[in-house]
Amino acid sequence: MQKIQFDYFTGMEAEQYSFYRVPKVLFTEQCFKTLSCEAKVLYGLMLDRMSLSI
DSSP states (O other): OOOOOOOOOOGGGGGGOOOOOOOTHHHHOGGGTTSOHHHHHHHHHHHHHHHHHO
C-alpha cells in the first residue's frame, strides 16, 4: 500500500480555502446525538447560505 503524504499549508496559503461553520453543540450535546453526520453538515451548509442572504 502506498503512503500518501500531504504538505502543510503555511502563512497566506491557508487563506485560499473557505470553510463551513458547524456549531460544536451539534456534536457535543446529548439531544443531537440521534442526528446523522450528514444532517449536521447540511445544517452547516444552510447556515452558510443564510449568512450570505443577510
